[in-house]
Structures are given as C-alpha cells and as structure tokens.
Amino acid sequence: MAALKKPHWITDWKQHAPALGNARLRVGVTGLSRAGKTTFITSLINQLENHQRGLLARRPPFDRLEAVRWQRDGVEQAFAYLDALHALSDNPARWPSSTTDLSRVVIDLRFRQTGLLRRVQPSRSLRIEILDYPGEWLLDLPLLELDYGQWCEQMRDWLELEPRRGLAGPLRDRLLAIDPQAPLDASLLQQLRRDWTDFLQRSRSEAGLSRNQPGRFLLPGSGIAAEMLLFVPLLAGNRHTATGAGSWWAECEARFRYYRDFVVKGFYDEHFSRLDRQILLVDMLSPMDAGQAALSDLKGALEAVLQSFRYGRNSLWRRFWQPRISRLAVCATKVDQVSAEQQRAVQQCLEDLLTDSLSDVRHGGVEVRGFPLAAVRATRQEGDALVAGLQGQTGWVRYQPGSIPTHLPLDLQVDGPELLELRPPPGLHRNEPFPHYRMDELLGWMLEGAAL
Ligand SMILES: Nc1nc2c(ncn2[C@@H]2O[C@H](COP(=O)(O)OP(=O)(O)OP(=O)(O)O)[C@@H](O)[C@H]2O)c(=O)[nH]1
Ligand SMILES: [Mg+2]
Known part of the structure; x- marks a missing residue:
C-alpha cells in the first residue's frame, strides 16, 4: 500500500550527492484542497531553473547559485512538472490539474562558496525535497x-x-x-x-x-x-x-x-517527519467570498493542522514532528486577485484568523513570517483596476476586486471581494521566470542559512 511505503527517495540521496559539502532541506508544503500547492511547486521549480533572469538573481543566496537540476530519473512518483508546464503555457493558458495522488519533487542546487571556504571547497550542494498531495488528505x-x-x-x-x-x-x-x-x-x-x-x-x-x-x-x-x-x-x-x-x-x-x-498515519509519517522548513499555503480569498461558515470551518481545519507544532504531552508534535522545523512561512495565496495595496490586508486577515495557533507555534521556538503570495500572477494592475483573462475565454476583463477589511472581524462576518475565475497569463514558458508576487522573498527566507 502506497501510504505505508518507506520513502526511499530520501535514501538514494547518498548515491547522487557528493560526500562532502552537501546539505538537504525538506520543505513541507502544507495546504488544504485548492490552496495552490501544485501551482506553487511548479512556480518554485520554474523560478529556480531561471534564477539568473528573474528577481531571484539579485537576492542572496541565489546570487551564488551556479546550477539547478530538477531530478526526475530515479525519483519514485515524480512530480508531473512537465504536465503542469504544459497546461500553463497552453493557449489559452490553463491551471495545472487538481492533484489526485502523492508525488515528489527533488531539486539539486549548487552554490559557489565565497571567502576562505572557497579554497577548501569551491562549491556546495543543497538538495530540496518537497511532497505534493491532494489537500483533502490533510483534513x-x-x-x-x-x-x-x-x-x-x-x-x-x-x-x-x-x-x-x-x-x-x-x-x-x-x-x-x-x-x-x-x-x-x-x-x-x-x-x-x-x-x-x-x-x-x-x-x-x-x-x-x-x-x-x-x-x-x-x-x-x-x-x-x-x-x-x-x-x-x-x-x-x-x-x-x-x-x-x-x-x-x-x-x-x-x-x-x-x-x-x-x-492516515502512513501519510503523515511521511509528510510530517523530518521537515526542516514549512510553507503553509492558504487560499483566504475564497472563504472570505463564501462567508462566515466557510471562514469558521477554515479556521478549525487550519488550527487542527497547526496543532502539530505545539509542545505538550499529548501534542502531535512529539509524535510526528521533529523539533527541527525552524521556520514556518504563512502565505495567503493567489493575492494577485486583489490590488497591490490590498494584498497585505488579505495576509493580515489570515494571520488574524490564526492568531492563537501562530502564537503557539512561535512559543514553541519556530520562526514565523507571513508572505502574501501569488505563485503565478494572472492579473496586471492599471490604475486602481485589475486586468486579466477569464478561464476558458480569450478576451480580457477590467475589474475592481471590491473591499478587503484591514483586519478580520472577530465574528468573521466580512463583506468579501468579488472573485472571478481567472486564467493564467499568456506566454508562459519553461525557460522564462513566471510573473509572481513575493516568490523570491519567500524562497530567499526559506533557504537562508541552508546554503552556507
Ligand atoms: N490568480 C491565481 N490563481 C491561482 C494561483 N495559484 C492557484 N490558483 C488557482 O487555484 C486553483 C487551485 O490551485 P492548485 O495549485 O491546483 O491547488 P492545490 O493546493 O494543488 O489543490 P489540490 O491539488 O486540489 O489539493 C487553480 O486551479 C487556480 O484556479 C495564483 O498564483 N494566482
Ligand atoms: Mg494540487
């Protein structure tokens, strides 16, 4: 049974990596159904593959990045990066399909060493490992x-x-x-x-x-x-x-x-054990649009997920998480659906929703930072309006997304934004960095220290 298999994609590290000067970073991408995990992972590989051209080029540690290789041979149930690229670069562009099974991402990065270390060891490798899975499983x-x-x-x-x-x-x-x-x-x-x-x-x-x-x-x-x-x-x-x-x-x-x-335990053992960093992706805009019941259910679901971080006798932390997770990025996803000024407000509403859980996580010694994120930016701003294409259509619409409160009201009653079914932007190509919001900031923070 798949859920019980030992993750041997980890053990084959020894065969591929040089013995000296390498490190491994297991990144847990955690998100409920439709949170944007698959699109995020696709954009992450794309940004790394094109690190010399996009915003990453100027951001440490990527200014020292020499080579990137997305591994597919020998990786069990490899992530369908090419399928996702195919959808995004289609005409008209489509989003990647909803995930139906577990898949694995392995990316090898090679960094140039600087200073004295350079004499001993000219370069250093970092292997990033990520899992993609249907968000329903997290529930x-x-x-x-x-x-x-x-x-x-x-x-x-x-x-x-x-x-x-x-x-x-x-x-x-x-x-x-x-x-x-x-x-x-x-x-x-x-x-x-x-x-x-x-x-x-x-x-x-x-x-x-x-x-x-x-x-x-x-x-x-x-x-x-x-x-x-x-x-x-x-x-x-x-x-x-x-x-x-x-x-x-x-x-x-x-x-x-x-x-x-x-x-359940088979999946969580694999997903939650031995993580170094975690990225929590949350689609905050859809439940704000759907109303109070949806927001309250999202809060319950995310609190249950974040409870895994808590210290305490009966907490899941002790059972499934090594206290090695040092950083948690909390990201409101798809914020390109609102104007640039509203993006911080969406992130604030998410952090308001999770106030108690995030305090607990911080208290447990984990560094937490928020990033309002768009893995693939589908809109462009013209004045105070947004311009984008709708899914399955070819033309363009110009719209104003409606209001976002600066804080989430305690009773979770919000007059949320109007959301449209946007399609990805045209002209995406594997060998160009996709347009995004803050993928570079997030990746820089996630890898900080790991590539030394
Ligand atoms: N505008 C915009 N929409 C996005 C972005 N990322 C994802 N979406 C939308 O959100 C939907 C879900 O994204 P996925 O990446 O499939 O989400 P997931 O978390 O992998 O979902 P499951 O596989 O079903 O668990 C997509 O089909 C898009 O409609 C983004 O960066 N910007
Ligand atoms: Mg998915």
Whole structure:
C-alpha cells in the first residue's frame, strides 16, 4: 500500500550527492484542497531553473547559485512538472490539474562558496525535497487523535449545525436511525457510504467548507482497496458504545481504525517527519467570498493542522514532528486577485484568523513570517483596476476586486471581494521566470542559512 511505503527517495540521496559539502532541506508544503500547492511547486521549480533572469538573481543566496537540476530519473512518483508546464503555457493558458495522488519533487542546487571556504571547497550542494498531495488528505490529521466513537460524536455535533445540517438532509436521520448493535446490512452500508461522499462533495463545492472527513472518500489515491474505505459515522453511537461481532459498530469501527492507523498515519509519517522548513499555503480569498461558515470551518481545519507544532504531552508534535522545523512561512495565496495595496490586508486577515495557533507555534521556538503570495500572477494592475483573462475565454476583463477589511472581524462576518475565475497569463514558458508576487522573498527566507 502506497501510504505505508518507506520513502526511499530520501535514501538514494547518498548515491547522487557528493560526500562532502552537501546539505538537504525538506520543505513541507502544507495546504488544504485548492490552496495552490501544485501551482506553487511548479512556480518554485520554474523560478529556480531561471534564477539568473528573474528577481531571484539579485537576492542572496541565489546570487551564488551556479546550477539547478530538477531530478526526475530515479525519483519514485515524480512530480508531473512537465504536465503542469504544459497546461500553463497552453493557449489559452490553463491551471495545472487538481492533484489526485502523492508525488515528489527533488531539486539539486549548487552554490559557489565565497571567502576562505572557497579554497577548501569551491562549491556546495543543497538538495530540496518537497511532497505534493491532494489537500483533502490533510483534513484527516485530527482523526489521529480520535477513536471511532469520538469521531461519531463529533460528526453528530457538526451535523446539528447549519450549513451541514441542511446539506446532509435525510442522510442525517438515516444515520441516526441505525442501531450500532444491530447486524450490519452490507448493501445499506454501501449506499450510505456513497451518500456520505456525496454530502462531503456538496459541503466543499456548495458551502466552501474545509473539514470534509474522511478526506480519502473524496480522493482515495492509489494503493488503497475500496473495501477499506467502507465505513460511515454511526450518529447514534458514542465513545462508550460496546461492540458485538458482525454489528454495524464492529465493522465500521474496525475499518475506521485501519484508516486511521495505516492510511492516515502512513501519510503523515511521511509528510510530517523530518521537515526542516514549512510553507503553509492558504487560499483566504475564497472563504472570505463564501462567508462566515466557510471562514469558521477554515479556521478549525487550519488550527487542527497547526496543532502539530505545539509542545505538550499529548501534542502531535512529539509524535510526528521533529523539533527541527525552524521556520514556518504563512502565505495567503493567489493575492494577485486583489490590488497591490490590498494584498497585505488579505495576509493580515489570515494571520488574524490564526492568531492563537501562530502564537503557539512561535512559543514553541519556530520562526514565523507571513508572505502574501501569488505563485503565478494572472492579473496586471492599471490604475486602481485589475486586468486579466477569464478561464476558458480569450478576451480580457477590467475589474475592481471590491473591499478587503484591514483586519478580520472577530465574528468573521466580512463583506468579501468579488472573485472571478481567472486564467493564467499568456506566454508562459519553461525557460522564462513566471510573473509572481513575493516568490523570491519567500524562497530567499526559506533557504537562508541552508546554503552556507
Ligand atoms: N490568480 C491565481 N490563481 C491561482 C494561483 N495559484 C492557484 N490558483 C488557482 O487555484 C486553483 C487551485 O490551485 P492548485 O495549485 O491546483 O491547488 P492545490 O493546493 O494543488 O489543490 P489540490 O491539488 O486540489 O489539493 C487553480 O486551479 C487556480 O484556479 C495564483 O498564483 N494566482
Ligand atoms: Mg494540487
């Protein structure tokens, strides 16, 4: 099963790298579904490959960068960089496809040494390793802290509140009506499982909700047998429910445990262990546009993710993170959708949303910095208006994005911006740096110290 495999892309480092003067930097790109991970990783490779021409050229340590090689041979499940480039440089340009499985990025950089060190060792290598994965998988992180009964209780609580209550409709009553001790009805379980997946899909697309569990119901990825994803929350059960063999409870609980202990834990062990730096990407503008419920759900989802950083007896930190992560970049993504002056406000709203979690992370000794980011800039500013192309069309629109508050109100009621479905800018090419906002600042900060 893919989620359980040992990440041997790490061990083959020894074969490729020189014995002396090399270093490795594992960068965790963390973002929920549609946060902009794949586009960011594509732009990151593109900026590095074109370091001599773009804004990177003048920024340390890239002024000492001599050579860049994006590795694909010998990398297991290599990131589909060329596919993403193909979409972005198409006419009309398209965004890369939504990610359906795990993939890996390995980039080797060679820096020129300066000063006295140059005599001993003229150059130094740095290998950057990144994972890309469907954002839905991250939403399962909190399951590691729950047993099946607690998860059922939580789902019952969530389904009592709008908009989930309305979205679930009769499914909620059907799940409540099941006696957990009754013998399992296998065909009814199949039906309920399909309806639960449908409910998760609508929660995401109609209400812009983030916490849609289990994430693999939406995107299973490869290597997981469908029958292992066959369970639903039994809303009449709770953490004290006892089991009887062959009952609804026994069957669903066993599969939940497998899901938590192998599928979820396998992925998190790989993604979260041994990271040196982390980049948290958050699409803040879409939930601001969708409204209060979406913002509040995003806050819950991100807090659960960031909890991994906390010190403390029961924290996930001890279980999954080495206290080696020294830097966390918190980035509001796709800020090219608003005017240059509004970009800092979007970032501020994101940091307001995460105030408590970010204080905890800082308190744990991690350096945190915010970057309002556009991996690929789709708009250009003309006066106080923006000009861009719409997806699937060829012409141009000129628009004003609407208001962004300077701070996020505590009740999360915002009159958000109007968002359009923008297409990437025309004329992108692999051998030219893509237009962006602050990719150079972010990369400089991420690599600071690592390339010495
Ligand atoms: N304007 C603008 N839109 C962007 C940018 N990056 C991403 N987008 C939009 O956001 C969508 C999602 O971006 P992805 O990079 O696929 O996001 P992801 O986090 O990889 O999403 P999953 O693979 O579904 O988890 C894209 O299809 C674009 O519509 C950006 O820099 N600027
Ligand atoms: Mg993706």
